[in-house]
Amino acid sequence: MMKIQEGYTERHVLTITVDNEAGILAKIAGLFTARGYNIDSLTVADITEDHAVSRITIVTNGPPPVIDQITAQLERLVPVHKVTDLTERGEHVERELALVKVAGRGSSREEAQRIADTFHARVIDDTPGSFVFELTETSDRIDSFVAEMREHGLVEAARSGVVGMIRGAEGA
Amino acid sequence: MSEERSGAAILVECLLRQGVEFVFGYPGGAVLPIYDELFGDHRIRHILVRHEAGAAHAAEGYARSTGKPGVVLVTSGPGATNAITGIADAFMDSIPLVVLTGQVATNLIGTDAFQEADTIGLTRHCTKHNYLVKDPAHLAATIDEAFEIATTGRPGPVVVDIPKNVQVATAPFSEAAAQRPRRYRPRTTASADEIAEAIDLMARAKRPVLYTGGGVINSGPRASDLLREFQRLTGAPITSTLMGLGAFPADHPDWLGMLGMHGTYEANMAMNQCDLMVCIGARFDDRITGRLDAFSPDSTKIHIDIDRSSINKVVPVDLGIVGDCGTVLEQLISAWGDRQPLEIADWTARIAEWRGKNSLAYPKRKGAIMPQLAIERLFALTRELDPIITTEVGQHQMWAAQHFGFVRPNRWLTSGGLGTMGYGMPAAIGAQLGNPGKLVIDIAGEASIQMNIQEMGTASQFRLPIKVFILNNEYMGMVRQWQELTYESRYSNSYSDSLPDFVKMAEAYGWKGMRITNEADLDGSIEAMLAHDGPVMVDCLVSKEANCFPMIPSGAAHTEMLLYGDMVAGTMDDEAKALV
Numbered sequence: 001m002m003k004i005q006e007g008y009t010e011r012h013v014l015t016i017t018v019d020n021e022a023g024i025l026a027k028i029a030g031l032f033t034a035r036g037y038n039i040d041s042l043t044v045a046d047i048t049e050d051h052a053v054s055r056i057t058i059v060t061n062g063p064p065p066v067i068d069q070i071t072a073q074l075e076r077l078v079p080v081h082k083v084t085d086l087t088e089r090g091e092h093v094e095r096e097l098a099l100v101k102v103a104g105r106g107s108s109r110e111e112a113q114r115i116a117d118t119f120h121a122r123v124i125d126d127t128p129g130s131f132v133f134e135l136t137e138t139s140d141r142i143d144s145f146v147a148e149m150r151e152h153g154l155v156e157a158a159r160s161g162v163v164g165m166i167r168g169a170e171g172a
Numbered sequence: 173m174s175e176e177r178s179g180a181a182i183l184v185e186c187l188l189r190q191g192v193e194f195v196f197g198y199p200g201g202a203v204l205p206i207y208d209e210l211f212g213d214h215r216i217r218h219i220l221v222r223h224e225a226g227a228a229h230a231a232e233g234y235a236r237s238t239g240k241p242g243v244v245l246v247t248s249g250p251g252a253t254n255a256i257t258g259i260a261d262a263f264m265d266s267i268p269l270v271v272l273t274g275q276v277a278t279n280l281i282g283t284d285a286f287q288e289a290d291t292i293g294l295t296r297h298c299t300k301h302n303y304l305v306k307d308p309a310h311l312a313a314t315i316d317e318a319f320e321i322a323t324t325g326r327p328g329p330v331v332v333d334i335p336k337n338v339q340v341a342t343a344p345f346s347e348a349a350a351q352r353p354r355r356y357r358p359r360t361t362a363s364a365d366e367i368a369e370a371i372d373l374m375a376r377a378k379r380p381v382l383y384t385g386g387g388v389i390n391s392g393p394r395a396s397d398l399l400r401e402f403q404r405l406t407g408a409p410i411t412s413t414l415m416g417l418g419a420f421p422a423d424h425p426d427w428l429g430m431l432g433m434h435g436t437y438e439a440n441m442a443m444n445q446c447d448l449m450v451c452i453g454a455r456f457d458d459r460i461t462g463r464l465d466a467f468s469p470d471s472t473k474i475h476i477d478i479d480r481s482s483i484n485k486v487v488p489v490d491l492g493i494v495g496d497c498g499t500v501l502e503q504l505i506s507a508w509g510d511r512q513p514l515e516i517a518d519w520t521a522r523i524a525e526w527r528g529k530n531s532l533a534y535p536k537r538k539g540a541i542m543p544q545l546a547i548e549r550l551f552a553l554t555r556e557l558d559p560i561i562t563t564e565v566g567q568h569q570m571w572a573a574q575h576f577g578f579v580r581p582n583r584w585l586t587s588g589g590l591g592t593m594g595y596g597m598p599a600a601i602g603a604q605l606g607n608p609g610k611l612v613i614d615i616a617g618e619a620s621i622q623m624n625i626q627e628m629g630t631a632s633q634f635r636l637p638i639k640v641f642i643l644n645n646e647y648m649g650m651v652r653q654w655q656e657l658t659y660e661s662r663y664s665n666s667y668s669d670s671l672p673d674f675v676k677m678a679e680a681y682g683w684k685g686m687r688i689t690n691e692a693d694l695d696g697s698i699e700a701m702l703a704h705d706g707p708v709m710v711d712c713l714v715s716k717e718a719n720c721f722p723m724i725p726s727g728a729a730h731t732e733m734l735l736y737g738d739m740v741a742g743t744m745d746d747e748a749k750a751l752v
Contacts, residue, residue, distance in 0.1 A: 002746035019355065022304065027296055034297045065484060072481035078301040078321055078356055 009061045011040070012087040013094060013164045014071065015172050016056040019079035020046050027077060028056060037070050038062060041096075041139075041161035053081070057163045059139075084172035091167040097160040098142045103130040104153030112152040119145050130155070174346035179308035180205040180339040183272070186315035187216060189349075192243050194219055194234060194605055196227040200247025201287060202274030205339035219605065219634060222626035224251050226598040228258020229624065232267045233599030236585045237560050238606040239392060241268040241322050248274045249287030252333075253294065257592055259329045260298035264589025265415060266390055268327035270318050271299075277337040278306055291333045300328030306335070308343035312350035325358030326479040327390055358478060360496040362503055369491055370450075370474050371507045377448035379519045380408040383431065383460075386415030386588065387453015387477060387497045389581045395498030396420070396581040399452065402501050407513030409523055411439040413454045414573055415588040422577035428523070429532070432460040433724050434570040437531035438523055440722075440730040443468050445522070451475045453497040456486040457589070466729030476500045531722045532574050534736050540715035541691050543568065543643045547575040547615065550641060553698045559611040560585065560603045564596040564620030567649035567720045572615040574720075594623025600638040601630055611639070611702070618644040618711075619668050628681040631707045639701055640709045642674060645716045653719045658726065678709035688712040 018024050025044055032039050040059040047055045060070060067085065074083045086092040100121070102112045105128070116123065116133050119141065125132035135145055139162055146157050166172055177185070183206060187195070196219045199207045210218050221227040224246045231242025242262075246255050252273040262269045276285040292304050301321050303314050311334070318330040362370075374380065382403060388395045396419040403410050403426060410420050411428040420427060429436035431443055440462075443449065449471045454460065456475075461467040464487070473489040475482070476497060483492035493500055534544045561576055562585040563569040569586055578584050585603060587595040596614040604612045614621075621642055631638050651666040678685030684704045688697045688711070701708045721736040 002750060023292055023296070023302075026293065030296055065488065069481065069485055072483075072485075076479065076481050081355075 007063050009063055010067060010087075011059065011061045012067050012085055013092070013162060014058045014060065014074070015084050015086060015164060016058065016074055017047075017081040017172075018054050018056060019081070020052055020054040021079055024054070024079050025056075027079070028058075028074065031073055031077070032058075032060070032070075035073060037066065043161040043163055057161065059162050082172070084166070086164045086166060086172070089166055092164050093167060094138055094162050094164040095136055096139050096142055096162050098135045098137070098146065099124075099158045100133045100135065100146060100149055101130060101155040101157070102133065102149050102153045103155050105129055108152050112149060115145070115148050115152065121145065174344040176342040177345040178205065178209070178340060178342050179305075179311055179334065180209040182308055182311045182343065182345045183315065183334070183339070184209045184213065184216065185345065186312050187243065190315070190319045191240070192216055195243045195245045196221055196230045196234070196602065197245030198224050198227060198247065198251060200251050200274065202248035202276060202336045203245060203251070203272075203339070205336065206245065206272070206274070206334075218245070219601070219630065221598065222629050223624065224254035225257050225594065226601075226624050226627040226630065228255045228262065228269065228271065229592070229595050229598035230602035230605075230627070230630070231269050232258060232262050232265075232595070233562060233585050233602030234606040235262075235267050235269060235602070236389075236599070237582050237603040239582065240606070241270055241319060242602060244269060244271040246271070246273055247287065248276055248291070249289045251287075252291040253289055256294060256298065257590075259295055259331065261587050261590040261592045261595065262329040263298045263300065265587065266327050266386060267329070268322040269329035270315075270322050271329055271331045273331060273333045274339075275304065275333045275335040278335045279337070281335065291331065295331045298329070299331045300326075302331040302333065304333045304335075305338055308338050308341050311338070311343070312345065313352040316350055317352055317356070321356055325356065326387075359480075359494050360478065360499050362476075362493045362495045362500045366491065366493045367500075367503045367507045370493065370504060373448055373472055373474060373491065374406060374450065374508075375511060375514075377408075377514060378516060379445060379447040380406070380450065380514060380516065381428075381442045381446040381448070382408050382410040382450050382452065383412075383443065383454055384410065384416045384419055384452045385413040385454025388416055388419040391453065391496050391498040393581055395496075395501060398498055398501035398505060402505050402508070405505060405508050405511070405513065407516065408450070409442055409520065411435070411442065413457070413460055413588070414586060416454065417573060417584045418578035418581045421579040423579060430573050432457075433462070434574065434720055434722065436574075437529045437722055437733055437735065438526035440724065440733055441526045442523055444730040446471045449473045451477075451489070452501070453477060455482045458486075461487065462724045463727055463729045466731070468730075529735065531733070531735055534718070534721070537715050537718070541688065541694060541712065543571050543645065543714040543718050544575050545691070546641075546643060546694060546712050546714060547571050549694050550613070550615070550698055551576045553695060554611060554613070554702065557611045557702075559583065559613055560600075560607060562586065562596040562599040562603060562612070562614045564614070564616045564623075565591045565593045566617045566620055566651075567645075567653065567718075568615055568617040568620075568643040570650075570720045571643070576615075593620040597621065597638070597640060598624050598627045598630075600640070601627060601634075601636055604636040604638050605634070613639045613641055616640055616642045617649060618642050618646065618671055618674070619648045622672075625677070628678070628683060628707070628709070632682045635706070637704075637706050639707070641701070642709065642711050643714050644671075644674070644711050645714050645718065646671065647716060649718075650720065656719070674709055674711035683707040683709050686710045
């Protein structure tokens, strides 16, 4: 009998600058689907004054040769200016924004607020029965925050996906 | 000075500016403004096909045989979807095409309008790039860039989708080239370090092999000359993929023949046993490598390719060089300088032993024409005429690759990557238009030829004297061969039932129709085919049981090649079956 095998994978953060043209996001997302690559998160926004260039951050995972192939395949797309593998480049920072809604009263509410304080989350909406917290952190920290809030009346969480940058003076 | 012109008029002017001679197309509602613009304009010749797939393949045949981009013009919806097989084919084989598709008016896009299809979405992953033009003012720059992208770097198809209202609306148009940013800059030249390292590896090789592919052809005829020069300087034995045939002359003593699944014993053994492999413009396709973990286990590998994503995609290499085959070969030749050819007498002696297997040999069968013999005779009787050969896909294609000796580039047009049945006849039409006066032959199978048989009308209309030589064994022969090898000869749906009378069909289209049933008539009939000044369809009845060998079975290594006469009938384990 034949079974489908899964191999060793690594997590990589890629940042891609592209011409901000119609269909570019579909092209990139579609490339991942068509070639069987994984997307853990994807963020995109334009970054120049004339809105002509967008920066896309993709968190992916795969065996090292596949990660190299992903970079090469992305670079092959005409509207792609540059692909930087932040993980490969070494020292870099990553952040993700999360909005987390928690409902509850009494001790549960107090506990939620206490946890939020320890995470340095900000309250951006506050009613007698609910909070919306804003947290900008690494993905792992957001994971823990959301996990803790699950015990204290979590209603929903919204996350932006990762953006990242190389440490130091140099650009991607 | 600029004047107001319609989008359709701007498009036609831009095509002329690009030197377009032929447009392969089929009209329809969403391209009527462009067709009206072409009406009475004798500067561009429109070749009316009978199905849009035919248009795309004809444009491929034109491109592959001339080195110039092929241009396709089809309507929205079904016009575009019918062309997609040809577009995908051109993408896999790196053929430069510019495909112009009509689209419903911009205000109707997304409303499920009549003959609307999301052409940009549908062609996204089978084009090198695609565009939806929403304003005639952008048309000139878009068309110019489309041609640049299709023809430079690794060539490929580019789709330009033009809504009907954009064809009708006007914009200023000037004779001067449109202003646009130069954003596509493929790397073509290797670094000095890379060249030095390659030469160093080459100079130390004891068992080198040059493994070349379609990239050498795509780089232009000069790359083929440089390849011959580099081979002469180094003395290395040389093989090629299906797509690269003709870049190196098949009558050269160092030529090993084609490699891969149906390649020669000597080519595959040389690949397996070499200590240095220099891959030039090929991409380690699964039909080349066989079982990956047994592929050329002890060699150092150099890979020269214009597409960085081809390097290390399938087989990890020791030295990857991103660059144009011709340019890099020129750099290598210059760096080789006055070094002597390699001293590889032991290696060439081993190769001579492998050659002694005579792996392309086939048994004669009494009372039936062997298809290999038919190809050999076709080759013998046409070689002086320097013909262009196209094929369909299947056994006949592999026999043609094995038994027809190509000595020049751009003479061999076949669907390699996508493996598209129905490619050959429209490709022959495109090749004939691009090479008037030349002999163009489509070597076909009786099953494949029916996939675009409607294009016989196109050849008749444009008086193209193409020859279609059908090896008729009444089976989808390659499917039958695999069923024999893998599924204990359970011939599920591989018999070509209810075949038409190809001779009568030829006559119905105004062609000459011929049938060959006896080996004794083979030469005479081929000569009669060549003597006829017009299109000819030859129905050559061949042995129904002949198989294509040598063969590396699915999931096997180069050293596990099957030759004719080996025990082949049987079954395979699931792992091998899944490998296709």
